[in-house]
Amino acid sequence: MGLLIALLTLVLVGLVLAIVSAPLRRARASSSSEPARDLRAPAGAGASVTPAGAPAALQAARVREELEAAREAKYREIRDAELDYRTGKLSAEDYRAIDADLRTEAIEILNRLERLKPRDA
Amino acid sequence: MAGFGFACLVLALVVCAYGIWASLYGVRSGRMEYADSGRRSVYAFAGVISVAVLVLEIAFLGNDFAFNTVADTSSRTTPGLYKAAAIWSSQEGSLLVWAWLMSLWSSLALFLTRKRIRDVAAYATAIMLGFGAFFVFLMVAYANPFATTDPAPPEGVGLDPLLRFPTMMIHPPMLYSGYTLCTIPLAFGMGALLARRVDAEWIRAIRRFAFAAWLFLGAGIMLGALWSYSELGWGGYWGWDAVENAALLPWLTGTAFLHSLMIQEKRGMLKVWNVSLVLATGTLAIMGTFLVRSGILDSIHAFGGHTLGVPFVILIGALIGGSIYLVVSRREMLRSEHRLDSLLSRESMFLLNNLVLVGLVFVIIWGTYFPLISEALTGREASVGPPWFDRYTVPLALVLVLLSGIGPVIAWRRATLANARRNFLVPIACALLTLVLLLSGFPPGVTSKPLALAMFCCAAFAIASIGQEFFRGTRARRAMAAEPAPLALVALVRRNRRRYGGYIVHVGMAVLFIGVAASSSFQHTKELQLSPGQSARVGSYEVRYVRPTATLTPKFDTAHTGSTLSLGAVLEVTESRAPARHVATLEPSEGFYSSDEASQGSVGSLIGGQPVSHIAMNVGVTRNVWTAIEPDIETPALKRIVTVGDKTLPPEDGIVAVAYLAREYLKHPPPAEFNLLVSPLVMWIWVGGLIVVGGALIAIWPAPSAVRRRVAARSRARSVGGLARA
Numbered sequence: 001m002g003l004l005i006a007l008l009t010l011v012l013v014g015l016v017l018a019i020v021s022a023p024l025r026r027a028r029a030s031s032s033s034e035p036a037r038d039l040r041a042p043a044g045a046g047a048s049v050t051p052a053g054a055p056a057a058l059q060a061a062r063v064r065e066e067l068e069a070a071r072e073a074k075y076r077e078i079r080d081a082e083l084d085y086r087t088g089k090l091s092a093e094d095y096r097a098i099d100a101d102l103r104t105e106a107i108e109i110l111n112r113l114e115r116l117k118p119r120d121a
Numbered sequence: 122m123a124g125f126g127f128a129c130l131v132l133a134l135v136v137c138a139y140g141i142w143a144s145l146y147g148v149r150s151g152r153m154e155y156a157d158s159g160r161r162s163v164y165a166f167a168g169v170i171s172v173a174v175l176v177l178e179i180a181f182l183g184n185d186f187a188f189n190t191v192a193d194t195s196s197r198t199t200p201g202l203y204k205a206a207a208i209w210s211s212q213e214g215s216l217l218v219w220a221w222l223m224s225l226w227s228s229l230a231l232f233l234t235r236k237r238i239r240d241v242a243a244y245a246t247a248i249m250l251g252f253g254a255f256f257v258f259l260m261v262a263y264a265n266p267f268a269t270t271d272p273a274p275p276e277g278v279g280l281d282p283l284l285r286f287p288t289m290m291i292h293p294p295m296l297y298s299g300y301t302l303c304t305i306p307l308a309f310g311m312g313a314l315l316a317r318r319v320d321a322e323w324i325r326a327i328r329r330f331a332f333a334a335w336l337f338l339g340a341g342i343m344l345g346a347l348w349s350y351s352e353l354g355w356g357g358y359w360g361w362d363a364v365e366n367a368a369l370l371p372w373l374t375g376t377a378f379l380h381s382l383m384i385q386e387k388r389g390m391l392k393v394w395n396v397s398l399v400l401a402t403g404t405l406a407i408m409g410t411f412l413v414r415s416g417i418l419d420s421i422h423a424f425g426g427h428t429l430g431v432p433f434v435i436l437i438g439a440l441i442g443g444s445i446y447l448v449v450s451r452r453e454m455l456r457s458e459h460r461l462d463s464l465l466s467r468e469s470m471f472l473l474n475n476l477v478l479v480g481l482v483f484v485i486i487w488g489t490y491f492p493l494i495s496e497a498l499t500g501r502e503a504s505v506g507p508p509w510f511d512r513y514t515v516p517l518a519l520v521l522v523l524l525s526g527i528g529p530v531i532a533w534r535r536a537t538l539a540n541a542r543r544n545f546l547v548p549i550a551c552a553l554l555t556l557v558l559l560l561s562g563f564p565p566g567v568t569s570k571p572l573a574l575a576m577f578c579c580a581a582f583a584i585a586s587i588g589q590e591f592f593r594g595t596r597a598r599r600a601m602a603a604e605p606a607p608l609a610l611v612a613l614v615r616r617n618r619r620r621y622g623g624y625i626v627h628v629g630m631a632v633l634f635i636g637v638a639a640s641s642s643f644q645h646t647k648e649l650q651l652s653p654g655q656s657a658r659v660g661s662y663e664v665r666y667v668r669p670t671a672t673l674t675p676k677f678d679t680a681h682t683g684s685t686l687s688l689g690a691v692l693e694v695t696e697s698r699a700p701a702r703h704v705a706t707l708e709p710s711e712g713f714y715s716s717d718e719a720s721q722g723s724v725g726s727l728i729g730g731q732p733v734s735h736i737a738m739n740v741g742v743t744r745n746v747w748t749a750i751e752p753d754i755e756t757p758a759l760k761r762i763v764t765v766g767d768k769t770l771p772p773e774d775g776i777v778a779v780a781y782l783a784r785e786y787l788k789h790p791p792p793a794e795f796n797l798l799v800s801p802l803v804m805w806i807w808v809g810g811l812i813v814v815g816g817a818l819i820a821i822w823p824a825p826s827a828v829r830r831r832v833a834a835r836s837r838a839r840s841v842g843g844l845a846r847a
Contacts, residue, residue: 005125012129012172016136016165020143023157062318065237069322073386080387080533083617086597087590089532091540098534 067113074106122176126267129173130260136166137254141247148243156243160231166253167224174221187273190214190266196279203280206290213266220256223301230305234326241323244312252304282714282733286352292344299338300406303371305330307403310396314447319454321386332821335375342368343810354734354749356798361510366489367409374402377478380471389458400444463535470528477520484513515572522634525627526583529590551585552578573642580631587624622820626813633809639802650792658697660799667691669790671783684712685727686779688752705739709750722767723775745803751794
């Protein structure tokens with residue numbers, strides 16, 4: 001029984017090590033096959049950067065995520081405003097004013113997204 | 122195999138420690154492969170803990186009484202389903218289940234966010250693994266679920282009789298799921314503050330987990346209330362018990378969070394509120410977990426034996442201190458991006474809603490924890506009972522129900538008075554009509570309960586308001602899409618799941634509160650002694666004690682409750698006014714269980730354990746008739762049977778005396794104590810709860826990805842086109 005427990009424990013430890021170390025092994029493999037690293041590359045698996053705060057790529061990804069979240073939220077606001085108008089909670093005048101504001105804000109967000117560098121494939 | 126189980130715990134602790142380091146190192150240095158390794162540590166932690174749970178479950182199902190946990194909470198005669206569920210009936214097993222559920226939810230949350238908010242997720246990973254390490258450490262150091270005894274006892278003690286009911290199989294896992302899910306938004310909230318990323322993206326990532334936590338906690342609370350009403354012998358569903366309150370508190374702050382997060386998503390407002398609410402919800406969930414393991418309580422919910430109070434107090438202190446520090450130090454970036462446009466707006470209503478909910482939380486915290494702290498410090502028993510809680514919570518509940526009808530009818534940003542007047546006309550008319558009907562004397566006596574009257578009117582207002590929303594929304598959809606009404610309604614809900622799912626939740630809460638107000642304000646109750654042939658009147662019903670009943674296990678114990686002896690009564694319930702229509706035949710009983718005390722004798726030990734009431738009730742749309750019995754087995758004749766049996770019979774023949782006692786009870790039944798209740802509209806509490814669950818599922822259900830893409834594309838095109846036209 002003691003031998004069985006030891007074997008089972010070893011198998012479990014091996015599985016854990018394999019799961020947990022996979023990203024590190026991938027990073028090592030990609031860094032050994034690409035010695036000259038472009039620090040502007042997106043921070044995917046294997047990216048390694050100078051430890052001077054968040055890398056530029058990570059920062060760009062962060063800004064893109066924030067803008068995409070803001071864009072989705074703005075679309076929801078536009079839909080909600082229309083539904084509020086159609087269900088009689090907003091007057092036509094108020095709806096036109098709010099809708100124009102929201103669409104302006106949405107365009108601004110879309111423009112800011114367009115100005116960001118495109119994602120790498 | 123116990124050794125393998127313990128090895129899993131140690132390995133889990135090591136994985137947690139590595140994962141915390143890797144996540145923090147990865148996010149601080151920018152080496153995201155280490156952050157990814159930290160995320161995978163959560164998956165590995167979940168896997169290892171799952172193996173540990175499997176080892177313990179196999180021990181339960183295989184009756185391996187070498188495991189102390191199995192010996193203390195199970196037996197060979199425990200039915201299979203209860204054996205499988207017994208894992209969470211002990212301190213040790215429940216800690217393991219807590220860690221397991223938390224690991225699963227954490228893995229799911231991190232999997233779903235693996236490509237987004239990676240910096241926030243890395244910090245959240247470290248926090249979630251911190252919780253995992255805490256609970257595993259408790260098991261390794263204080264409450265080992267894999268502790269063994271050698272030689273193993275031949276038989277276990279069995280499951281606590283109070284837990285041998287189907288609802289108790291679901292109630293704990295639901296509550297644990299709710300508590301553990303609360304840690305996910307807390308971890309991401311702290312992660313967002315640590316990463317200095319307090320935009321709406323982290324909210325978007327955890328919104329469904331916050332909703333799921335709210336749903337599971339709510340379902341767990343409802344199931345606990347249902348168990349209390351259906352199985353315990355006091356006839357109530359909510360007693361403001363400390364453990365009940367401890368589960369309600371994070372549910373209330375979670376409710377506030379689910380409302381105000383919408384405002385941050387839309388308007389970038391209430392950021393301080395949202396992070397504070399999410400941190401409070403997680404901390405209150407930990408406090409609820411702490412309460413039953415602290416040694417403070419003596420109740421069915423409390424785990425006796427080891428006290429884990431000190432480690433929990435340290436953790437809660439760290440959570441509170443850390444939360445305050447993070448919110449205060451990041452207050453500049455938590456400033457609102459906009460201001461309230463108008464007091465007459467949905468944002469204002471949500472803010473008012475938050476204030477009321479937080480007010481409720483403070484009342485309940487004061488009433489729950491102050492007496493416990495006072496008793497701990499002074500040694501004098503202090504308690505705050507239901508009348509104290511009702512005095513402060515009922516008015517706040519009235520305001521909440523009213524707001525649940527006002528909020529849906531008011532527009533975002535600003536509403537005009539003219540529109541508000543038009544939109545409130547029908548709901549106010551419905552509330553007034555309800556008031557007139559009730560004041561006209563139907564049902565009798567309603568005017569003597571002004572708070573209940575107010576609740577009925579507020580609920581009518583809320584239900585009418587939401588009904589109006591569905592009607593107008595369907596009408597608008599039909600005008601746009603030329604669909605038949607049923608299709609338009611379905612399409613309306615599918616395209617606006619969050620809004621209309623939330624509206625359905627509001628309806629469910631209004632229905633639930635109608636049931637609570639009616640059953641608590643207009644209940645008829647009678648506690649009295651009856652002999653066979655005697656009757657009692659309760660409310661508008663006559664209850665007659667027809668004859669006694671007695672059953673011996675195992676052959677006749679159809680409820681598989683494990684009682685040695687069950688004594689009860691057959692009751693005939695009829696309407697008290699002519700023509701005295703038969704309503705129901707009820708058979709309440711009380712089960713007498715074996716005890717561990719061999720000193721009680723061969724017969725006494727068979728029935729000397731804690732007696733458990735098995736109530737009987739007739740459920741109706743308008744009322745429930747509820748009965749409980751406390752048979753008297755202490756009469757001289759029955760005591761003599763036990764005494765003689767103890768003196769003359771060996772342990773294996775004790776059951777003969779018990780059978781003789783049962784026969785004597787049937788032949789010469791002594792008067793029994795009965796508790797009779799007639800409670801109006803109780804069924805609607807559970808119906809309301811089901812409606813809430815249904816609405817929550819609609820709100821939380823993700824739209825199919827193809828639909829999301831079509832909707833997003835149409836919105837994008839219309840946004841650009843609209844500006845071009847302007």
